[in-house]
Amino acid sequence: xxxxxxxxxxxxxxxxxxxxxxxxxxxxxTFLYFFYFTTIPLTQIPETLFNxxxxxxxxxxxxxxLAATIMSRGGISRRLTEAGLAAVGxxxxxxxxxxxxxxxxxxxxxxxxxxxVVAVGTLLIPAMVRAGYGKEFSTGLVATSGSLGxxxxxxxxxxxxxxxxxxxxxxxxxxxxxxxxxxxxxxxxLVVVVSRRRGYGTGANAVTMTRxxxxxxxxxxxxxxxxxxxxxGGIYGGFFTPTEAAxxxxxxxxxxxxxxxxxxxxxxxGPILLxxxxxxxxxxxxxxxxxxxxxxxxxxxxxxxxxGALLGLDLEPWAFLLLVTVLxxxxxxxxETSSAILILAPILFPIAIALGVNPVHLGIIIVMNLExxxxxxxxxxxxxxxxxxxxxSVLRVAKSALxxxxxLLxxxxxxxxxxxxxxxxxx
Numbered sequence: 347x348x349x350x351x352x353x354x355x356x357x358x359x360x361x362x363x364x365x366x367x368x369x370x371x372x373x374x375x376t377f378l379y380f381f382y383f384t385t386i387p388l389t390q391i392p393e394t395l396f397n398x399x400x401x402x403x404x405x406x407x408x409x410x411x412l413a414a415t416i417m418s419r420g421g422i423s424r425r426l427t428e429a430g431l432a433a434v435g436x437x438x439x440x441x442x443x444x445x446x447x448x449x450x451x452x453x454x455x456x457x458x459x460x461x462x463v464v465a466v467g468t469l470l471i472p473a474m475v476r477a478g479y480g481k482e483f484s485t486g487l488v489a490t491s492g493s494l495g496x497x498x499x500x501x502x503x504x505x506x507x508x509x510x511x512x513x514x515x516x517x518x519x520x521x522x523x524x525x526x527x528x529x530x531x532x533x534x535x536l537v538v539v540v541s542r543r544r545g546y547g548t549g550a551n552a553v554t555m556t557r558x559x560x561x562x563x564x565x566x567x568x569x570x571x572x573x574x575x576x577x578x579g580g581i582y583g584g585f586f587t588p589t590e591a592a593x594x595x596x597x598x599x600x601x602x603x604x605x606x607x608x609x610x611x612x613x614x615x616g617p618i619l620l621x622x623x624x625x626x627x628x629x630x631x632x633x634x635x636x637x638x639x640x641x642x643x644x645x646x647x648x649x650x651x652x653x654g655a656l657l658g659l660d661l662e663p664w665a666f667l668l669l670v671t672v673l674x675x676x677x678x679x680x681x682e683t684s685s686a687i688l689i690l691a692p693i694l695f696p697i698a699i700a701l702g703v704n705p706v707h708l709g710i711i712i713v714m715n716l717e718x719x720x721x722x723x724x725x726x727x728x729x730x731x732x733x734x735x736x737x738x739s740v741l742r743v744a745k746s747a748l749x750x751x752x753x754l755l756x757x758x759x760x761x762x763x764x765x766x767x768x769x770x771x772x773x
Contacts, residue, residue, distance in 0.1 A: 350383040350646060358639075368685045369628075372635035379642050391638070398637035399630060402589055403509050407502055407633070408626035409592030413599045414461035415622040417452070420603025420610045422570045423465035426451045429567035432560040439541025441477055442487055443534055445470045449491035450530040453498040454574035455595060459683075459720050463492030463731045471736055479546050481736060486746030489732035490754060491533055493720040496683060497713055498526035500577060500588065500595075506633060506684045507709045510640065510691040514706070515588045516581060520771040521706045525714060528767065529757040536753050569602045629684065636688030643692060663701045667762050670694060670708075671715060678719020679726070686716055710768040714758045721747045721754075 357378055361371035380386055417423055430444035430451070437443060448466045453459075467488040474484035496503045499519035508515035541547055555563070576598055577591045586594060603610050610618070661669070677686050691712065698708045720728040723744045732747075733740045761767045 350379065353383070354379050354642060354646065368682050369632045369635045372632075372639040372685065372689075376635070376638050376642050384645075394638050394641060395634045398634045398641075401509060402587075403505055403515060404630070404633065406500070406505055406589040406592035407629055408622065409589075409596050410500055410502060411458060411461075411626045411629070412619070412622040413455065413592065413595040414458050414465070415618050415625075416596065416599040416603055416610070417455060417570075417573075418461065418465045419614065419618060420599060421607040422455075422573070422599065422603065423448070423452055424469060425563075425567040425570045425607075427466065427469050428563040429571060432555055432563035435555060437547070439537045439547045441470065441474045441547060442479060442484070442537040442541060445474065445484075445488050446491045446530055446533045446537060449488070449494055450498065450526070451571070451574065453492075453495040453526065455500075455577060458502060459493050459495035459717070460727055460731050462495035463489060463728050464735070466492060467732060467735045471732075477547070480544070481738065482742065482746035483540065483544075483546075485732050485736040485738055485743050486748070487533070487537070487750055489728045489743060490721050490747050490750035491530070492728055492731075493717045493754070494526050494529055496717050496720065497522050497529065497710075499523060500591065501713065502629070503683050503687055503713045503716065504709060505588065506687050507691055507712060510637075510688050511695045511705060511709070513709060517706050517772050518709050519578070519581065519588065521710050521768045522713070523771055525710055525757065525761045525768050528760065529714075529717075529754055532753045532757050533750055536750060540749070569606060573598055573602075632682060632684050633688065636685045640688050640692050643689070661701065663703055664763065666697065666701050667703065667711065670711060671758065671762060674712060674715035675718060675722075678716045679722045681719075682727070683713075683716045683719065686719075687712060704765060704769060706772055707765045707768050711758070711762050714754075714761060718751055718754050718758065721751050 354375060358371060358375045361374060366374070377388075377391060380388055380391060427444060427448045430447040431440070434440050434443040434447065445466060448470065449462050452462045452465050467485075471481075471484050471488055475481050495501075499522045501519070501522055504518040504522055505515055507513065508518050573595065577595050580586050580594060581588055581591050604612075674686070674690070677690065681689075691709075694708065694712070695705065699705065720726050721744070723729060723740060726740075726744065729740050729743045729747070732738075733743045736743065738746075
């Protein structure tokens with residue numbers, strides 16, 4: 347490895363250890379590389395940043411962020427929760443089951459894990475605590491279930507992986523459906539077991555709804571429940587691309603929230619746009635710097651050298667996937683999802699191809715690993731979001747999320763070593 351490559355990696359590591367924001371660490375490392383180790387003019391940096399963002403698939407990111415913000419404020423998330431209560435609220439642990447199902451449905455229309463935690467947790471964490479569920483259990487469950495938002499399509503991290511590796515985003519979306527549902531199903535099993543042991547959702551704390559109330563809940567949620575079918579059906583029916591689907595999700599959310607539910611007005615559009623613009627700018631800045639850093643890695647041939655070294659070990663595909671899982675579980679504790687994908691995907695992708703690992707399968711494995719990273723300290727974003735809503739310390743939330751995180755780890759191992767789970771729907 348060249349001196350420039352070593353300096354590049356050491357600089358990035360030092361900046362990360364200094365708690366510098368990930369986007370700043372990536373951008374500053376790249377700047378120092380251009381300044382000291384190449385003859386390329388520094389004007390190339392803004393040009394490369396612009397070109398990194400000037401791609402059609404990336405337009406889906408701000409649209410999905412905007413759609414999620416509208417849905418959170420426009421009554422869609424609340425109606426999804428009420429429909430979940432009507433479906434499973436009468437069972438033991440019904441409120442907790444509703445939280446999991448609500449996260450699955452909201453994930454299918456938002457593409458964002460923190461947005462899912464906020465939309466569902468704001469309503470259900472206080473309701474679960476009032477109904478006698480443990481505060482730690484309630485908060486940990488919502489934080490974990492919300493992480494399904496980055497796996498179940500539409501998924502922003504899957505879009506980033508598709509761009510970084512030139513893999514079909516449509517195939518990645520299809521591949522994320524069954525693993526996401528598997529994770530949700532295993533979390534429901536956990537809820538049933540814990541609720542039976544602790545007596546959650548029984549006696550005076552049981553959720554009771556009359557037949558008329560259930561019918562009304564499903565009727566009111568019909569338009570909300572149709573949104574995932576509208577978005578995903580449009581993509582796989584050939585009516586629009588994933589990027590166009592993001593724009594259509596915004597259109598649908600605006601019409602439903604503004605015209606039918608009437609929970610937001612024209613005056614609310616400005617604050618909603620401002621909130622989503624801030625979130626989108628943060629995500630896009632990270633993506634731009636990540637792509638720029640990937641360009642530098644490729645220039646130094648670091649992915650090629652690592653690929654050659656690992657192939658020289660004559661690893662079996664299963665051993666490589668196990669190594670990837672361990673690596674990503676560690677990385678997920680310290681790096682933001684999109685940044686980790688942009689840095690590691692170009693390195694892991696050629697090795698996987700050489701070993702015969704399906705690139706779509708690899709993408710699902712990477713995202714599922716980083717999904718668990720959303721609920722592991724010190725950088726687990728969902729922990730901070732859930733902590734803010736429950737007023738518990740981040741460490742308490744992390745501890746309470748351990749059982750449900752272990753469930754997601756089990757789902758990850760199943761998907762990793764049984765590829766058909768992720769590839770069954772991919773043509």
